[in-house]
Amino acid sequence: MKKAVLSLLILSLLLTLPGLMKRHQAEWNNRNYETVIPFQDIQTLVAKDPSLKLEDVLQDLKDAGLHAVSVQPETLNSLEDIGDINVLTGGRIQEMSILNSELDDAADRVSNEGAYIQIQNENKLTGRLTDVFQAKETVRIADKEFIHFPSLNSAQFNETPIGYTEEMITEIKKADLSVVFRMPNSLDEKNSYVFNQLLDLSDEKSNRLLISGNEVIGYPDIEKIKRYAQKLKEENIAVYAIEFSDQVGIGTMARALDYNIIRLHSIDLNKVPSMEEGVDRAVRAVKERNIRSLFIRVEKGSDSKEALLNTEEFIQAINNQLPVHYKAGKAQVFDPISVPYWSQLAALVAAVLFISIAVQVIFSRRALFYASLAGLFLIAAAAFLLKTQILLQGLALLVAIITPIFAVIPIKNRKGIFLTYGRAALISFAGIIIITSLLNGNEYLIKIEAFRGVKLTYIVPILFVMIYALLRDFKSILNMKVQYWHLAVIGLIGFIGLYYISRTGNAGSVSSIELAFRQWLEEVLYVRPRTKEFLIGFPFFVFALYIYPLHQKISLYLLIPGVIGYLSIVNTFTHLHIPLYISLLRTFYSLVLGLVIGLLFIFLYKQGRSIYEKKWKLRC
Numbered sequence: 001m002k003k004a005v006l007s008l009l010i011l012s013l014l015l016t017l018p019g020l021m022k023r024h025q026a027e028w029n030n031r032n033y034e035t036v037i038p039f040q041d042i043q044t045l046v047a048k049d050p051s052l053k054l055e056d057v058l059q060d061l062k063d064a065g066l067h068a069v070s071v072q073p074e075t076l077n078s079l080e081d082i083g084d085i086n087v088l089t090g091g092r093i094q095e096m097s098i099l100n101s102e103l104d105d106a107a108d109r110v111s112n113e114g115a116y117i118q119i120q121n122e123n124k125l126t127g128r129l130t131d132v133f134q135a136k137e138t139v140r141i142a143d144k145e146f147i148h149f150p151s152l153n154s155a156q157f158n159e160t161p162i163g164y165t166e167e168m169i170t171e172i173k174k175a176d177l178s179v180v181f182r183m184p185n186s187l188d189e190k191n192s193y194v195f196n197q198l199l200d201l202s203d204e205k206s207n208r209l210l211i212s213g214n215e216v217i218g219y220p221d222i223e224k225i226k227r228y229a230q231k232l233k234e235e236n237i238a239v240y241a242i243e244f245s246d247q248v249g250i251g252t253m254a255r256a257l258d259y260n261i262i263r264l265h266s267i268d269l270n271k272v273p274s275m276e277e278g279v280d281r282a283v284r285a286v287k288e289r290n291i292r293s294l295f296i297r298v299e300k301g302s303d304s305k306e307a308l309l310n311t312e313e314f315i316q317a318i319n320n321q322l323p324v325h326y327k328a329g330k331a332q333v334f335d336p337i338s339v340p341y342w343s344q345l346a347a348l349v350a351a352v353l354f355i356s357i358a359v360q361v362i363f364s365r366r367a368l369f370y371a372s373l374a375g376l377f378l379i380a381a382a383a384f385l386l387k388t389q390i391l392l393q394g395l396a397l398l399v400a401i402i403t404p405i406f407a408v409i410p411i412k413n414r415k416g417i418f419l420t421y422g423r424a425a426l427i428s429f430a431g432i433i434i435i436t437s438l439l440n441g442n443e444y445l446i447k448i449e450a451f452r453g454v455k456l457t458y459i460v461p462i463l464f465v466m467i468y469a470l471l472r473d474f475k476s477i478l479n480m481k482v483q484y485w486h487l488a489v490i491g492l493i494g495f496i497g498l499y500y501i502s503r504t505g506n507a508g509s510v511s512s513i514e515l516a517f518r519q520w521l522e523e524v525l526y527v528r529p530r531t532k533e534f535l536i537g538f539p540f541f542v543f544a545l546y547i548y549p550l551h552q553k554i555s556l557y558l559l560i561p562g563v564i565g566y567l568s569i570v571n572t573f574t575h576l577h578i579p580l581y582i583s584l585l586r587t588f589y590s591l592v593l594g595l596v597i598g599l600l601f602i603f604l605y606k607q608g609r610s611i612y613e614k615k616w617k618l619r620c
Contacts, residue, residue, distance in 0.1 A: 009353040015346035016437035019339035027579045032329040034067040041298035049304035058175035064312035065319045069172045072182035073161030086118040114150035159186045161194045179206035185215040210240045219249035229256035240264040259442040260333045264293040279317045292331035347437035348380040358406035396438045397453040403431030404461040404566035417545045432573045444576040451574035461567045469556035529589035537565020538594020543601040
């Protein structure tokens with residue numbers, strides 16, 4: 001029975017591999033990355049230094065390796081900035097009349113409601129103002145004609161899109177640069193000019209949309225989001241998902257677009273501590289997190305020529321430091337990951353069997369195996385039939401929690417350190433294969449969907465192993481007299497626990513020394529192994545294996561830090577937007593280095609024990 005179940009598990013794991021190969025191919029085949037700069041940043045450089053010409057700046061950036069320039073619809077504020085219009089409020093006109101008697105008559109006639117706009121430069125966009133905003137009348141103020149828009153409010157000045165400047169887009173394309181269209185979620189669906197203009201201006205080279213703000217266009221109306229997405233899809237326009245932004249409604253839009261989504265990372269050169277750190281961040285984003293678009297904000301405070309030169313050098317440094325298999329060019333969406341249904345079914349079967357076997361081994365109760373098998377079978381069947389992501393994510397979370405526990409418990413040294421270490425690694429990879437197979441698809445690759453329960457995977461295995469170790473010595477602990485130093489130890493453990501939890505996730509704090517060490521590892525090894533794996537978890541586990549025949553109680557307590565290594569490598573693969581080969585390479589380094597450092601622990605222990613025994617014998 002045991003062999004049959006194990007054979008079925010192995011067969012199920014093998015059947016999941018074609019699905020994982022599909023994911024690897026989608027990652028490996030998508031090697032283009034692009035750099036994007038907003039047009040307003042370039043415009044600012046030119047405006048600050050009259051010696052700079054727009055066409056020359058665009059060409060210089062193109063020669064440095066820039067691929068695209070983003071443009072956004074003009075607003076009242078931007079039209080005023082470029083000198084196409086003048087905007088005055090009634091209150092402003094009344095203030096000006098105090099200093100200019102010629103405005104006395106106008107001050108008596110103007111309203112405090114809305115705004116008065118004088119058109120300085122007649123063009124397609126200024127001609128649209130009366131269509132976008134409700135005009136009431138034309139007023140002459142100081143021999144100049146102003147149009148009164150009574151419904152205008154201050155929020156609309158910088159939020160309401162009027163249209164794209166087509167001459168600007170032509171200039172960008174003339175420099176052989178792609179155009180990335182930006183658009184805020186402030187479109188009036190009744191006035192579809194701006195959106196239709198985007199559709200008309202897009203072409204094979206410039207068919208990307210970057211949505212500004214915290215919401216996608218159409219939100220909160222789900223059907224409106226889908227309508228916009230359908231039109232974008234018909235024109236083959238892909239949408240960017242901004243890393244760390246979590247725009248509301250991006251999931252709905254991504255699904256409606258069949259996941260024609262490109263991951264974008266934004267870097268503000270005004271905020272990076274140094275150019276070197278900014279380049280490292282950009283390279284790591286492309287290499288390790290499947291980012292395919294780098295949005296760069298140009299320096300504002302420095303001299304225009306210096307800011308331009310710094311931006312060019314920044315782009316060149318990114319291009320030079322990225323591995324050769326990445327190519328600068330237009331960012332592409334990932335190929336569809338089509339996993340065969342039998343491979344999905346095999347992943348569910350593997351999950352049910354793996355968890356059930358783990359429960360039996362950990363608790364040494366056959367009845368628990370059958371109970372787990374029955375309960376998990378119902379969940380897996382529902383997940384397969386209903387295609388419900390939450391059930392798949394729930395199964396994946398159970399596998400992620402139980403895998404590190406299964407890897408280190410029960411601890412037996414009968415087969416030797418190396419075989420037991422290998423067993424733990426094999427169990428971990430079995431769990432990893434199941435998790436990545438259950439949550440396999442473009443929605444996970446572009447992080448529209450994600451593994452849920454990361455904090456639990458960091459906490460539960462440690463707590464379980466801690467309880468497992470304490471229960472073996474439970475009676476003596478209960479009978480122990482509590483002393484002040486015990487409280488100090490408990491407080492220290494609590495502090496370490498809080499620090500450990502604070503280090504998990506993207507927001508974890510890291511010292512400058514550790515950052516430098518990480519950077520060195522990355523430069524030497526291509527991708528750095530996690531320090532908590534090869535410096536803490538795996539060495540302590542190896543040491544626990546050695547100590548077990550000598551001091552079983554101490555060995556069990558050593559499993560508490562030891563389990564960190566295994567929960568960490570499982571957690572590495574739950575970051576499903578990270579390329580598989582990166583996670584595999586990182587884990588390989590951790591396992592090898594952790595074993596070597598663990599053997600060093602054993603060597604130092606032996607040397608220390610030998611010295612101690614010699615001195616003890618001399619004293620005796």
